[in-house]
Amino acid sequence: MQTFQRSVTVNGERFERTVEPRLLLSDFLRHELGLTGTHVGCEHGICGACSVLFDGQPARSCLMFAAQAHEHEIVTVEGLGTIENLHPVQQAFREAHGLQCGFCTPGILTTVTAFLERNPNPDENEIREAISGNLCRCTGYQHIVDAVKLAAKKLQAQE
Amino acid sequence: MKIEGEYTFDGPRETLWALVRDPDALAACVPGMQKVEKVSATEFTGEIVVRIGPLGGSFSGRVLISDEVPPVSCALTVEGLGKIGFAKGVGRIEMQEAPEGKTLMKYSGEAQIGGKVASVGQRLFDTVSKSMIKQGLDKLNDILKARAA
Amino acid sequence: MDRKYIGKRVVRNEDPRLLTGQAQFVDDVQFPGMLHAAFLRSEYAHARVLKVDVSKAREYPGVVAVFTAEDMGRDWFPGPPLVSPPPTVKDVIFHSRRQVPLVKDKVRHAGEAVAVVIAESRYIAEDAAEQIEVEYEPLEVVLDLEKALAADSPRVHDDLESNLAAQLFQKKGDYEAARKEAEVVIKRRIVIERGAAAAMENRGIVAQWDAKGRHLTVWDTTQAPIPIRNGLAARLGLSESQVRVIAPFIGGGFGPKIMMFYPEEMLIPWVAMKLNRPVKWIEDRRENFYATTQERGQVHDVEIALDRDGRILGIKDDFIHDTGAYDPYGLTIPINTQCHVMGGYDIKNFSSEFRVAFTNRIIATPVRGAGRPQGIFVIERMLDLAARELGMDAAEIRRRNLIQPHAFPYQHEIVDQAFAPLVLDSGNYPAVLDKALEMIGYEKFVKEEQPRLRKEGKYVGIAVAPFIETTGIGPYEGARVTVETSGRVNVATGIGTQGQGHFTSFAQVVAEQIGIKVSDVRVTTGDTSEFHWGTGTFASRGAVVAGNAVHAASSIVRGKILKLASKVLGAPEAELELEDGQVRIADIPQKSVSLGELAALANPLRGAVEPGTEPGLESTAYFGPQYGATAFGTHAMIVETDPETMMVKIRRYVVAEDCGTVLNPLILEGQIHGGVSMGLGNSYYEKLHYDENGQLLNASFADYLLVSSTEMPRIEVGHLETPSPLNELGTKGVGEAGAIPVPALFAQAVQNALHDRDFEILEMPLSPNGLFELLNKETE
Structure with a gap:
């Protein structure tokens, strides 16, 4: 099969890889780069678990090919914060119990991080709208909404 | 799933009757049809490439014609099998002579689908099949007009 | 009762890993040389399987093996009943028919697995599965519940006289008599249809066979790792101690992740042993809709x-x-x-x-x-x-x-x-x-x-x-609570966790007894090498049954701590209090000993362990309601x-x-x-x-x-x-x-x-x- 030489920046680190044209970006991140924090829930762009930041914008990595990421910048959940030093959005999700099984969480964290940059002081409806493309089967979304509100406060306090 | 409709052709019934038995004409008019082979006067086999929303793939299939009353009506049995599922159908076509040398075709049938085509494509199957029928009949009409001319 | 840890809005111990992408789910398990499985599933809901031709799939580049029911030989047999039929109820009818690893004679639902392809990548396995040719003879399907039980219905299981799987009558009092006295009687038909559990994580299994060590390790998205371990051992002719089943972080369960066994759960470990290579299968979302169980109809x-x-x-x-x-x-x-x-x-x-x-x-x-x-x-x-x-x-x-x-x-x-x-x-x-x-x-x-x-x-x-x-x-769950020399506490239980927060709520139960920070209690669930006995997470029983087992074990450990501390501090047990990882004399708080020190003293390197005592500050306890x-x-x-x-x-x-x-x-x-x-x-x-x-x-x-x-x-x-x-x-x-x-x-x-x-x-x-x-x- 034909392959492409591709270079992509993920979480600030540059990677050069040879990829098959049909390799999905989600599989590339998870299996080629070992960044298994990005989860795959539906493989057809509905659930949002695989969302990453693509040049700063939330994007479904299951709907993109790795080859399309050439010379682009990607941030995954691993690029937000660390266990010892959680990102304010991650910290807010912990405090507000914004996750249960945690499977959809990485996609929600990346989506929310970009959302709060665009809208630092959202109301409840705006938050619900912003996360409506991310399905969660555990939380009923309420604590996620609370977490986003708390995250907005934390980020504003930081500035 | 039910398929039903009618179409008015700009040409005489006999020519149309012959046309729907002509493998070359069928291959030309059915969207995505790769080839049609005439096995006997009442049996055709063929290969068709279909796209339904996110799904795409080729089906190999067979058409059996029965219950013929030339040039008025016949029954069709269609079977298709491909990597993305299967489709089966039974239907009837009826042709009536219409004013000004035209022909009115009425068609009705019942289709059954399975596999990916059903589980993922069902929502779109109806629309896709309608649009394919429309395209096919338009094309057939063009051929008919050319031949009748 | 005044409680210090139980009943508090404590943030969860497991969250930092989940929030940073550092929590391991089954699909995150990777090994060099790992093979990938894809299933060929029936497109018909009811059909006789006349012929399965896998020859093209076997020749497909990158394919290592293809298995059909036939290829399994004597290893092909249906799964065990997960929940045994009721023994105690009068006049109950129950016909047990269990799912099979791969379809042999006929397909009984759309999506039932007919063959499995094992290849170097999932992409190849799926391509090759498309090369398998199956000849079916479609049969009339059984769907409507009333018609299914009619005498002239086609049968799902040919060896049964009808589609009746079970029948049970239960009563209390005398309804007919009550009806006669009633002033209002209303009768209706109510129809309830199926839905899906649709956990965000689909199912998945990774199996690794260590041929030299004769040991099988299985990562499984199951709610019941211990029964899966026991069943796998029995199926594969291994001792239970030769099989380790790990249910790591699970992306939601909601019921269907407890099934003993799913066809894939029976097959993937078998294939890993057969090929002596690690094998992974991860269900895709479409498979989840017709290969994972549903309910409500x-x-x-x-x-x-x-x-x-x-x-x-x-x-x-x-x-x-x-x-x-x-x-x-x-x-x-x-x-x-x-x-x-x-x-x-x-x-x-x-x-x-x-x-x-x-x-x-x-x-x-x-x-x-x-x-x-x-x-x-x-x-x-x-x-x-x-x-x-x-x-x-x-x-x-x-x-x-x-x-x-x-x-x-x-x-x-x-x-x-x-x-x-x-x-x-x-x-x-x-x-x-x-x-x-x-x-x-x-x-x-x-x-x-x-x-x-x-x-x-x-x-x-x-x-x-x-x-x-x-x-x-019931029947029961168990837990082991151990105070380690670091002063932290380790807890192990046999149930699995799918997001319910057991790592935290169980830690709170321990903290209540032992007086230690919730974050200093490490809880392990869902790993059969950590705890040998148990049933699983179902019927809203985690906090009740496992929670009380954790409580029972912590109470015993508390007793051991007090007994030893009483000796060390030279004060009666009644005067001691446990707080912040220390045992103190209530009136003289500066006189204290840490849990870590006590744990070390309880497990000495020299000296004599008194007869009738056990080393360590540890206890295993069970609870059965x-x-x-x-x-x-x-x-x-x-x-x-x-x-x-x-x-x-x-x-x-x-x-x-x-x-x-x-x-x-x-x-x-x-x-x-x-x-x-x-x-x-x-x-x-x-x-x-x-x-x-x-x-x-x-x-x-x-x-x-x-x-x-x-x-x-x-x-x-x-x-x-x-x-x-x-x-x-x-x-x-x-x-x-x-x-x-x-x-x-x-x-x-x-x-x-x-x-x-x-x-x-x-x-x-x-x-x-x-x-x-x-x-x-x-x-x-």
């Missing part, structure tokens, strides 16, 4: 008899339950339904017979609620019809029938899913109902707001639905319905819940919120559409609609605590509670909103289309 013929005051004199409910192609899960679901038809009401006369039908659908096993939502839907719908007939208020008719606080323990006089008498252990049901009514402002809404809004032309409705939830059944604890709750909501678009907007949603002692309100509320969201799906959005040939037509999230953040209302939760007398912590389960009354509540609210329309909701789930059709039928 039932048809009820129910009759309720009441007196003029709205008191229930008796209920008769005969129903058919759809078990799908096989019935490995026994009678759990229909028995749960039967047990919940009486709800939390004092009903003296009850008669119920269910029949279980085999159909050409995927196997039915419990999905969050497990038969309970159906039972509650049936009784609550009938009460709504009765209230209408009697011109009575919806809350009032319920209040008049609830079991009173002095009546506990209350005998329902039938057997439950554990095949033990259904006894409601404790509670204060009227108080919970009142709390819900007060929270939503029932009186004021009905008397003032609703009339005002209706005048403005708004179709607003209110509803209130109480429910019981039988939880925390006499019978299950029953939780109670009441949901209420206010909706606004648009009779043009059929959109239903939820304006308020309140939950009053009594699940006994609350371990962690934050986690508890999360469980309820999630349950309600699934319940709303079951009410209005999530229905699996099968066509007349048994093809599932909405097998994607584009077509099968999960509730998203914009449909979910904000939920207000109020707690009451009636501790269960059946366990020391006083806990009752809550995992499924949120989902149980929602469809009943939703139907009541929509009916109430469209008060001037003459229609009846007798189906679940409803849908905007379904509601439109109901309303149109009325105008015809």
Whole structure:
């Protein structure tokens, strides 16, 4: 099969890889780069678990090919914060119990991080709208909404 | 799933009757049809490439014609099998002579689908099949007009 | 009792890993040389398999092996029954037919696995699976539940005389006699259709066989790792100690992740041993729709008899339950339904017979609620019809029938899913109902707001639905609690965790006894190398059964700590207190010894261990309840319905819940919120559409609609605590509670909103289309 030489920046680190044209970006991140924090829930762009930041914008990595990421910048959940030093959005999700099984969480964290940059002081409806493309089967979304509100406060306090 | 409709052709019934038995004409008019082979006067086999929303793939299939009353009506049995599922159908076509040398075709049938085509494509199957029928009949009409001319 | 850790809103221990992408899920397990599996699944729901030709797939570049049922030889045999049939109930009929690893003779549901391809990558495995040619002889399908049981129906299992899988009759009192005295008798047919659990993580298995060490390790998205380990060992001819099953972080369970065994669970470990290579299979979403179990399909013929005051004199409910192609899960679901038809009401006369039908659908096993939502839907719908007939208020008719606080323990006089008498252990049901009514402002809404809004032309409705939830059944769970020399505590238990927060709530239980920070307690669940005994996470039993085992083990460890500390500090045990990882003399806090030091002293390197003592500050303890604890709750909501678009907007949603002692309100509320969201799906959005040939037509999230953040209302939760007398912590389960009354509540609210329309909701789930059709039928 034909392959492409591709270079992509993920979480600030540059990677050069040879990829098959049909390799999905989600599989590339998870299996080629070992960044298994990005989860795959539906493989057809509905659930949002695989969302990453693509040049700063939330994007479904299951709907993109790795080859399309050439010379682009990607941030995954691993690029937000660390266990010892959680990102304010991650910290807010912990405090507000914004996750249960945690499977959809990485996609929600990346989506929310970009959302709060665009809208630092959202109301409840705006938050619900912003996360409506991310399905969660555990939380009923309420604590996620609370977490986003708390995250907005934390980020504003930081500035 | 039910398929039903009618179409008015700009040409005489006999020519149309012959046309729907002509493998070359069928291959030309059915969207995505790769080839049609005439096995006997009442049996055709063929290969068709279909796209339904996110799904795409080729089906190999067979058409059996029965219950013929030339040039008025016949029954069709269609079977298709491909990597993305299967489709089966039974239907009837009826042709009536219409004013000004035209022909009115009425068609009705019942289709059954399975596999990916059903589980993922069902929502779109109806629309896709309608649009394919429309395209096919338009094309057939063009051929008919050319031949009748 | 004054508690320091239990009952507090403690943030979760497991979150930092989950939040940073550092938590391991099954699909994250990677090995060099790992092979990948893809299944060829039947496109027909019912067909004889005439020929399977895998030759092209075997030759496909990158394919290592292809297996069919034939290729398995003597290793091909059906899975074991997961829940054994009931031994104790009189005149029960039960025909056990278990799922097979790969189809041999005929396909019994669309999606049943016919062959498995093992290749160097998943991409290749899927390509090669498409090269397999199967010749089927399609058979007439069995779908409709009534027709399935008719004498002339085609049969799902040819060796049985009919599609009857099971039959069970249970009664209490004398319904026929009660009916004669009744002033109101209402009879209806209620149809309930299937939905999917749709955990965000699909199923998956990784198996690794160490040929030299003769040891098999399996990572499995299961809710019951220990039974899977035991079953795998038996299947594969290994000792249980040669098999380790790890259920790591699991992306939601909701019931279907406990099945013993899924075909893939039987096959992947077998293949790994056969090929001596690690093998991974991860289900994709479409497979999840027709290879993972579903639930809820039932048809009820129910009759309720009441007196003029709205008191229930008796209920008769005969129903058919759809078990799908096989019935490995026994009678759990229909028995749960039967047990919940009486709800939390004092009903003296009850008669119920269910029949279980085999159909050409995927196997039915419990999905969050497990038969309970159906039972509650049936009784609550009938009460709504009765209230209408009697011109009575919806809350009032319920209040008049609830079991009173002095009546506990209350005998329902039938057997439950554990095949033990259904006894409601404790509670204060009227108080919970009142709390819900007060929270939503029932009186004021009905008397003032609703009339005002209706005048403005708004179709607003209110509803209130109480429910019981039988939880925390046996047989048992165990836990081991160990104080380590670091001063931290390690806890191991046999159940699995799928997001319920066990790493934190169990740590709170330990902290309460041992006086240590919750974050210093490390909990392991779901790893059979850490704990040998157990059953699994189901029936809302984690916090009850495993929680009490953790409590029992920590209490013993506390005793050991005090005994040793008393010696070290030279003070009587009664004068000691445990706090912040230290044991102190209460009056002289500066005289203390740390738990770490005590742990080291308890496990000396030299000297003599006294006869009759054990080294270390450790204990293993078990808890098995006499019978299950029953939780109670009441949901209420206010909706606004648009009779043009059929959109239903939820304006308020309140939950009053009594699940006994609350371990962690934050986690508890999360469980309820999630349950309600699934319940709303079951009410209005999530229905699996099968066509007349048994093809599932909405097998994607584009077509099968999960509730998203914009449909979910904000939920207000109020707690009451009636501790269960059946366990020391006083806990009752809550995992499924949120989902149980929602469809009943939703139907009541929509009916109430469209008060001037003459229609009846007798189906679940409803849908905007379904509601439109109901309303149109009325105008015809």
